[in-house]
Amino acid sequence: MAAEPVTDRWIDALPQAVLLTQGGQVTRVNAAASRLWGLSQDRAQGRPVLEVVRRHTLETLLERGGELELEVSGRTLRCQATRDGSSGALIVEDVTDHRRREAELREATAVLSHEFRTPVAALRGVLEALEYDMPRDLSQNFVRQGLQETERLARLVEDLAVGFRPTRARTLPLSEAFARAERLLSAELTARRAAVTFGQDFLVRADPDKLLQVLLNLVENALKYGPAGQPLQVLTAERGTWIEVSVLDGGPPIADTESLFGAHTRGPSATGQGSGMGLYIVRSIVHGWGGQAWAERQGSQNAFCFTLPGVGGL
Structure with missing residues (x-):
């Protein structure tokens, strides 16, 4: 029995779905692509691209080359296609979790940055008040307020750093x-x-x-x-x-x-x-x-x- 080519082993180990074409027909799909489109390598080989990917959008992408994202059954797929003469390659990666984390990070950052405004405004007021002469007990009260707002800022910085600190x-x-x-x-x-x-x-x-x-x-x-x-x-x-x-x-x-x-x-x-x-x-x-x-x-x-x-x- 002939040994499996090295190329087949590494392409099947990729987490991305890979589909190779020649003259508009599929010549190779890796293991991830077989799972994505529900076709084995033997069944996919020799078929027109559209019969395998079942989306005109992906067929057109393979013809022209480029990159796009698709929403399919609640998942986000990043699709990249390249062409070299009559040969083509389509790479599809599931980026659903990555996009979800990006959205959560944007949302959390927006909320926390908005929350910075209150202590910053309070600190400005404290510093402006301390420019003037006033009784010691009153100035000490302003200092205490400033320290409290500084602590609040420090907590917000800590909150913002969650997920980034090792x-x-x-x-x-x-x-x-x-x-x-x-x-x-x-x-x-x-x-x-x-x-x-x-x-x-x-x-x-x-x-x-x-x-x-x-x-x-x-x-x-x-x-x-x-x-x-x-x-x-x-x-x-x-x-x-x-x-x-x-x-x-x-x-x-x-x-x-x-x-x-x-x-x-x-x-x-x-x-x-x-x-x-x-x-x-x-x-x-x-x-x-x-x-x-x-x-x-x-x-x-x-x-x-x-x-x-x-x-x-x-």
Whole structure:
């Protein structure tokens, strides 16, 4: 039995669908093209191009050469054709996921860039006020406002960087992340007359900064939408090789919790201005380390939960 030519092996290994023609007839399709058009190499060989691709658009593309994108059964296909005399080649690549990610990135960037305007305007006002002589306590108040807006800008920059920063995962105790979150939220907890308690400690494997970002987003949401002055709980539990973290608040029941994790989506009780990106960012980070993020009703409380890899008990 003759060995399979090297050319056949590498062309069949390509993820793109490849169709070769001579004089308007198909001479070769690779494995991906066979799956795309539902024809084996033997059945496709020698047939007119239109009988195989079943689209006049692709037949014309092969005749003229060039590139186009097609929407076929909910998928986006990038099609490229080249000609050399009577010979032609058509390459088709499924770019659906790539286009979806591009759209999500554009959407997230537009929302976050819009959100930058508020703290920038506030900082401008603070700096303009500090140009004038005023009592020390008043100037200190403006400085505090400026620092708060600077922190807000820093958080927005962090949100914008999700998906671009390389992951710097390490093993750490959850208590380390809890302590950082509590320290950064201390002013907000004091202002809202609230306290937060944390559950059992576990060793986990995660990027500390991204884990902190998840916790800050969830606890801040609980502070905003839960009853003022009510204690917050951050519970932990072991789920096989995963650790589940739940942030609970006593807010009203949410009819559609899943929709809250979409880009620029806000809950029905949301007030004031906001990007609606917090939970979208939470889920993006958690999916990045292979975990899950969701919301559910637990008794009289809303629970916003996520999982992350555990590395054994403390």
